[in-house]
Amino acid sequence: MKSPKSIDPAVLELLPKASLDGVETVWDRYEAQQPQCGFGSLGVCCRHCVQGPCRIDPFSNGPSKGICGASVETIVARNLLRQVAGGAAAHVDHAYEAVEALELAAKDVLNYSLDEIKLQQISQGLGIDVSGKDKRELALEIVKAAYADLANHGNRPIQWLMAHAPKERIDVWQNLGIIPRNPDREIREAMHQTTMGMDADPVNLVLATAKQGLVDGYSGLKLATDIQDILLGTPTPVVTEANLGVLKKDFVNLIIHGHVPLLSEKIVYWAKKLQAEAVAAGAEGIQIAGICCAGNEVLMRSGIPLATNFLAQELAIVTGAVDAMVVDVQCIMPSLAQVASCYHTQIITTMPIVKIPGATHIPFTLENGDQAAQEIVRKAIRAYGRRDSKKIKIPDYKRKIMAGFSVEAIIGALKRIDPEQPLKPLVDNIVNGNILGVVGTVGCNNVKVTQDQMHVELVKELVKNNVLVVATGCSAHALAKAGLMNSEGTEDFAGDGLKAVLTALGQAAGLAAPLPPVLHMGSCVDNSRIGDLVTAIAAYLNVDSALLPVAASAPELQHEKALSIGTWAVTLGLTTHLGVVPPVLGSKMVTELLTKGLSDVIGGKFYVETDPLKAADGLLEDIRAKRKKLGLPS
Template identity: 50%
Template structure:
């Protein structure tokens, strides 16, 4: 509980669900953020170090106190080590997600993953061919087993390079070879990064950061890419589907089940259980008109992409969704799940279920899902949710109507809409109807008014004829704002509007969950190959206006290392070393042809991104506009 009279510096003022939560005395992420003020300046600048127990140490940025830690590490070393450990943690998170899916693929091949199957045999064979696996005359399950084994090899140290880097343009791979950035193994690069940052190993801040880039690439072109490809093989390649978003997708007269996290292995089985006639009959017996499955965060994005399942909200909305009193059960797996939500749910009737052997939470019942029992466990927890329907406390508070949207634009879908080739998109870019494209990705952060950065930046880009593709939590924000309908083309500039109307697509394309950022890499690689240029030559950019997590640091790093200049809203904890700041925002241009840029104001960020795109157009010999 908290004092509802407290004044917050950053709020979601005007949100009726936030007002409801405050009235109920629910402590949300915004109250906890306020309680942390002022936050530690040393940590904010990356100048604190606790990697050994001679410390903890901190370096004085004003030069009046200690300039090194106990071991002698200066600001450059401390800041670089801290940043690299964030990259390693982020790479481990998404890549381990990929490993989980490969294990399911192997289980399908062995017959031990009950309820799972190969849904896209054509994609299975295409990916297998990339790994040098012959498919002619082989049973599908044999191919699946061989592919799972080959992908597991990418996690080790026996190869000179992970397989899927071959998808990058040759010119980009040459850059990686020149600077020794080619990832050799997914786990290997993370392990080496942690080794290098141990006290007494790598104390050259430049080589530390270069290994950080190689570590990030091992995720972007390795673990995350494997996660996306195996998800498509097991659950189907996404295609555009109508859906709805925001808290209005909850139904007062139905059993509401929310899935939250990142792993579709759990949510796919839950979605099947929600369609069971036996459980639907039980729901009717309990007085409910159906079972309503909705998503939060990236597990929801996975279901939206493939099933059209509605999205109740993004990361920071989780506590507010619970405060409706309409959620009969929330089922979580891992990543971006605040340990606070079990406590919030206890104020209502909601049952909380954690499912991963890697992730347990306070005040949740833990029911582990594994490939061999997921189908059975899903049916059990959905039954429990149905039985909980009659335990609701009062009338649910659902103050908004759902917003219609379209999601599910895989690379295959986009190229298919263009006739199977990127040439029509290239022609539109050459003609200036589309000035370029920006991938907006990332999370929400309580330091920024909820969704403000995402929505404002997106609006400014599309009205200037820049196509936006998005993933993760930002995709929920832009869908709530109405950008993900074909009619939203009216909000775009005249050139982009013309293209969207011709193709019947929105000006903002939803490409999936945060591991699906790799779809953007595949798409820009196809554009670069078609033009015979490097990714760094394309009129494209990336942005994470409200990022917060270690995964976001890794994502941004593998985008920059792939040649995509990337904007960040919040400043990373690096300002304690101006050498590190200068390398990341300037020096990397001479290494990988792209840099980071930090700008918390989305209006100014839009100008920067537009100028970046116009500069790329000019360098390619295309027409360019003045940006103001």
């Protein structure tokens, strides 16, 4: 029996409409690609020079080496290193732009307020003297420290890593020789290392891949989140809704899609300012909704509802009610403009490195953010008058969600129970077994599997067994749509021990209801918040983070970024589940290095399992084994 395309009822309702409207979706294109290349799926195809492409026969009946003599182990390891470096490059580029914005804001060129508490926290972590300095002076010193990492021409380790990573982990990484220097240099070196005629040692290539995970973790994720919190504010809990039912028939619907909150927050601001213009155009107002991580960012800080996650971005347009979709970077399907051509929807690109034929381009720069945002909002208002009412179908599906759980917000809630040692209530409940462990679920949707199913079924099984789940990215969207990010989710899905803890925390926070069983911690770059929480618990207990009953999962990964994030989690010593098989199975040696060998030297490992219940069992087994080593009841 063929698996359904999604477990999201809004998606299943809109797919027949897409077909009737003559719209080709990602699921149609996936079917057209079958059968997909088996060599590529196994990672045994090499295109790194123009003598190729070379393909290794996985059944040993054909070529066993590339033209240059590269073995299957070398080819698979090189391909993986390039993918992880690509993911790290995406996040480092994102972080760099945030640093540029902070510099301009500190010089009063940009109109962003600065979070003084976060400024103090980051300054002290970097060893910057805060006495007698105003927030703009501190911001410029933080900018200087960030630029120093990006301009380091020696062997000094990345300062952001040395200031924020678990100390025991730093010792492990130093002994392995994988602590990165200048992040741009490391990415450049990985590209060089994987060209024809270079590194042929799969072990060395896998260690280089681990280094790229550290580049991503500290010069991408951590740096971006810290700087964005300074610029835009550190998130605190908010309540809103998720799924395509958040769109409103008689409102101008403007969707924010991508990953750059510097633009998204400007659009949110000007949408509020220009409500009267929308009313003058015949609408009741302007409704902003988010897709992917831009959606997570404005949700965390402004309470903007979530429309949907990666795989259903085209179906948001198929509702016929979206007047404009503004995109920035990453996870943008080039098909959006073609889908929009069947409706009145305006697709608006904003970045010089993301242009789509058929879309309108409105350039966004740090200096012109307000002007660009106004133009985008007004274009959505004008598009409202061109709607075809016969094409509108908004699925009546949405769930209440609670989000905004930064580490600061979590510790703030715990302080209500123990002001002196806020982590103590959390750690005590891990020790006594009310909370068996913690799992972070992250990452994407993948059209190869039923949309959201792996995320939701995996997490339901974990919380039933008293595992506290924290989530980011498209995983957070999936769990929000499934009702796992509200108090009712705790009543319906959490085990007794976890339910008791979340109920006590909710009461202490004045909610008169439990906290959700899954805590929404933000966007993809906000995975650093999960790392910060792990680091804080390890420091409180004075143990290596590799010993904690903590694990990670990318249930439906599809992007290179997910591989780089997962690699960083492994370097932290975490068992990291992948619910979609990565392209490495062509090499038994590389597969064993990633799933077994790494744990011997770095503490963490990858764990691949495509069945959600079996995956949950594997993570539970891992957590219980770690509890046993710590002498805790399991």
